[in-house]
Amino acid sequence: MADISVKLGALELPSPVMAASGTFGFGLEYRDVLDYNKLGAIVTKGVSLKPREGNPMPRIVETPCGMLNSIGLQNPGVESFVGDLLPQVKGLGVPIIVNVFGETVEEYVRVAEMIQSTGAVAGVELNVSCPNVKCGGIHFGANPEMLHEVTKAVREVTDLHLMVKLSPEAAVIEAVSNAAEQAGADSLSAINTIRGMSINIETRKPRIATTTGGLSGPALKPLAVRMVWEASRSVSIPVVGIGGISTAMDAIEFIIAGASAVQVGTANYTNPRACEEIADGIAVYLEERDIPKLSDIVGSVEVYEDYTLK
Numbered sequence: 001m002a003d004i005s006v007k008l009g010a011l012e013l014p015s016p017v018m019a020a021s022g023t024f025g026f027g028l029e030y031r032d033v034l035d036y037n038k039l040g041a042i043v044t045k046g047v048s049l050k051p052r053e054g055n056p057m058p059r060i061v062e063t064p065c066g067m068l069n070s071i072g073l074q075n076p077g078v079e080s081f082v083g084d085l086l087p088q089v090k091g092l093g094v095p096i097i098v099n100v101f102g103e104t105v106e107e108y109v110r111v112a113e114m115i116q117s118t119g120a121v122a123g124v125e126l127n128v129s130c131p132n133v134k135c136g137g138i139h140f141g142a143n144p145e146m147l148h149e150v151t152k153a154v155r156e157v158t159d160l161h162l163m164v165k166l167s168p169e170a171a172v173i174e175a176v177s178n179a180a181e182q183a184g185a186d187s188l189s190a191i192n193t194i195r196g197m198s199i200n201i202e203t204r205k206p207r208i209a210t211t212t213g214g215l216s217g218p219a220l221k222p223l224a225v226r227m228v229w230e231a232s233r234s235v236s237i238p239v240v241g242i243g244g245i246s247t248a249m250d251a252i253e254f255i256i257a258g259a260s261a262v263q264v265g266t267a268n269y270t271n272p273r274a275c276e277e278i279a280d281g282i283a284v285y286l287e288e289r290d291i292p293k294l295s296d297i298v299g300s301v302e303v304y305e306d307y308t309l310k
C-alpha cells in the first residue's frame with residue numbers, strides 16, 4: 001500500500017483525511033459505520049467557553065450541489081466537553097483536533113488553555129471563519145490584524161498543533177494567510193463556508209431562519225481549490241484543504257493545488273463512509289501511478305505560467 005501518512009509540522013497523522021468540524025459531531029456518532037483507522041484526525045464541532053443553544057430552526061436547507069447551514073455553533077461549552085465528551089472521544093484512538101470558537105480574544109485563549117490542560121488532544125483549529133454568529137468568528141478571520149492578534153494570543157498559551165481556519169470572505173487570502181503564519185500558526189485550513197441565501201418563492205420567506213447561512217458541499221469546491229492554491233503559495237506552513245470533497249479524486253485535486261491534507265464535511269451526510277473511501281482511493285491513485293508517497297504530489301499543479309493572471 002502507498003504511504004498516505006502525513007506530517008503537518010510536528011504533527012504526524014496516519015491518513016491525510018480528517019473529518020471536518022461540525023459535520024462529525026464530537027466523533028462518537030459514526031462508530032458503527034466507519035473504519036476509524038482510516039481517519040487522520042477528527043476535528044470536533046466548534047467548542048466555546050459557555051454552552052451555546054445555536055440559532056432557531058430552520059437552520060439547514062439543501063441547495064443545488066450543496067447545502068446552507070446556520071447552526072450558530074451549538075455546543076455544550078468547554079467544561080462539559082472536557083469533562084463529559086473528551087474522555088469518550090479520546091478512547092476512539094484517533095487524533096483529536098478541537099475546533100475552538102470565541103466572541104473575544106480572551107474567550108479563544110481561555111478555551112485553548114482548557115484544551116491544552118487536558119493532555120488528550122493533538123491540536124486546536126481556530127474557528128475564525130464562522131459566518132453564522134453575530135460576534136466573533138468571521139470578524140477575526142476577515143481582518144489580518146485581528147487574525148494576527150487572536151492567533152498570537154492563543155499561540156502563547158498552547159504548544160498543541162495550531163491550525164487556523166480561513167474564511168472565503170477574507171478580501172485578500174494572502175494577507176490573512178501571512179498574518180496567521182507570522183503569529184505562530186502551525187498550519188492553515190481552508191475553507192469554511194461562505195454566506196448564501198435561499199428563498200421560498202411561495203411564502204417569500206428565507207429558507208433559513210437567520211436569512212443567510214453558510215454554503216458547503218460540492219458547490220464550494222472550485223472556490224476552495226483556488227483559495228488553497230493561493231494560500232499555499234504565500235506561506236511555508238502546510239495547508240489543509242476543505243470544501244466540497246466527496247471523492248478521492250476531489251481530495252487529490254486539492255493536494256495537487258497545494259494541500260498537505262484534507263477535511264471532509266458535507267459528504268459525510270450523504271455517505272457516512274466517505275472519509276474511509278476517500279483515504280482508500282488516495283492510496284489506490286498513488287499506487288496506480290507508482291507515486292511512493294503523498295507528499296510527492298503536494299502543490300504539483302503545473303499552471304500555464306504565461307497566462308496566469310499576474
Ligand SMILES: Cc1cc2nc3c(=O)[nH]c(=O)nc-3n(C[C@H](O)[C@H](O)[C@H](O)COP(=O)(O)O)c2cc1C
Binds near residue numbers: 044071
Ligand atoms: C452543519 C455544519 C456545521 C459546521 N460547523 C462548523 C463548526 O462548528 N466550526 C467550523 O470551523 N466549521 C464548521 N462547519 C464548516 C465545515 O467544517 C467545512 O469547513 C465546510 O462545510 C466546507 O466543507 P464541506 O464542503 O466538505 O462541507 C460546519 C459545516 C456544516 C455543514
